[in-house]
Amino acid sequence: MMNEKEVESLIKLLDDPDTEISNHVEDKLLSYGNEVIGILECAWSQSLDVSLQERIENLVHKIQFSNVKRDLELWYISGAFDLLQGMLIINKYQYPELDEQKIINQLEDIKRDIWMQLLYEMSAVEKVKIINHVLYTNYGFRGNTSNHLDPQNSYLSQVLESKKGNQILLAVIYSIIAQKLDIPIYGVNLPQHFILAYVDESLENHINNTGNDFENRILFYINAFNKGFIFGRKDVDAFLKQLNLKPVNHFYEPCSHVEIIQRVLRNLISAYEKLSEVEKVEELREMLGIFPEPR
Numbered sequence: 001m002m003n004e005k006e007v008e009s010l011i012k013l014l015d016d017p018d019t020e021i022s023n024h025v026e027d028k029l030l031s032y033g034n035e036v037i038g039i040l041e042c043a044w045s046q047s048l049d050v051s052l053q054e055r056i057e058n059l060v061h062k063i064q065f066s067n068v069k070r071d072l073e074l075w076y077i078s079g080a081f082d083l084l085q086g087m088l089i090i091n092k093y094q095y096p097e098l099d100e101q102k103i104i105n106q107l108e109d110i111k112r113d114i115w116m117q118l119l120y121e122m123s124a125v126e127k128v129k130i131i132n133h134v135l136y137t138n139y140g141f142r143g144n145t146s147n148h149l150d151p152q153n154s155y156l157s158q159v160l161e162s163k164k165g166n167q168i169l170l171a172v173i174y175s176i177i178a179q180k181l182d183i184p185i186y187g188v189n190l191p192q193h194f195i196l197a198y199v200d201e202s203l204e205n206h207i208n209n210t211g212n213d214f215e216n217r218i219l220f221y222i223n224a225f226n227k228g229f230i231f232g233r234k235d236v237d238a239f240l241k242q243l244n245l246k247p248v249n250h251f252y253e254p255c256s257h258v259e260i261i262q263r264v265l266r267n268l269i270s271a272y273e274k275l276s277e278v279e280k281v282e283e284l285r286e287m288l289g290i291f292p293e294p295r
Contacts, residue, residue: 008043010025010029011056014026014052014055014059030062030063030066034063034067037063040056043056044056044057064092064096065093068089068287069286071092072086072287072290076290080256080257080258082257083172083175083176086257086260087156087264088156090154090156090265091155093283093287102157103156103157107180108180110135110139113134113138114130117130118130124220128222131177135177140163141165142227143165143225149271153165153166153169154166154264154271156169156172159173166225166267167195167224168267169264170224170225171187171195171224171225172187173224183198184198184200184201185197185199185222186254187255187259187260188221188251188253189255189259189263190239190251191240191243192243193239194263195221195236196223196224197221197222197253198219199217200217200219218252221233233252236251236252261291262291266288269281269285269288
């Protein structure tokens, strides 16, 4: 059990000039985990010592980062079934006090607005047009073309608030809502782009099987970054040709939740590299290291 007075005494030793002592104290405080955060924050607010405040901030961040990394590892080893949960974990890297229920409620509100306009006999294209109308016209979601590398484009909470995001975050929001409505729309991990595929509903349950040929199972593709624009396989062919890439099967097929999370992490690494935030880059690479190398 944590002794509050002992913790308070340890905090006072954080700025001890003897490095060995201060490091030992830091390790001891880290061992308490989440329990100690409240006391650390209280000590920070009561201190006038800038260097002590900085050490407390670093300690709190280390504890919170350890939580995020542990949660991401658990999500992965548990099967990575829930994409939304994976996105919420990534979100907590930058926003540890994240109100998860607020995000869930925001997505449910959008889902309800779409559901109220859907009819059972609608075709796949008609369903997508309804989703597009609600997302892009009613809610005003759009691609952030002016500041594409802004790290805020990769945090779900920020994209839901600003209604601006990069390709993958807009596609994630689109696919999560579609799947909540039992509409089989999944992410496709294209090089230099991220799109969506509308899969033949009768074959939806085969989505996680490997070695399947999806060519005849995908009805069409959707560009969530461009207001849900619908296009076909030949357009993907042309895009790959522009990049001088061979038309490998996995450029056309729905990808796994793990691949999506990996892509989000790589986007964040690029964004923070541009901002020269070295510590964040190192931590995000550590998180990326949880997963196997992408194919």
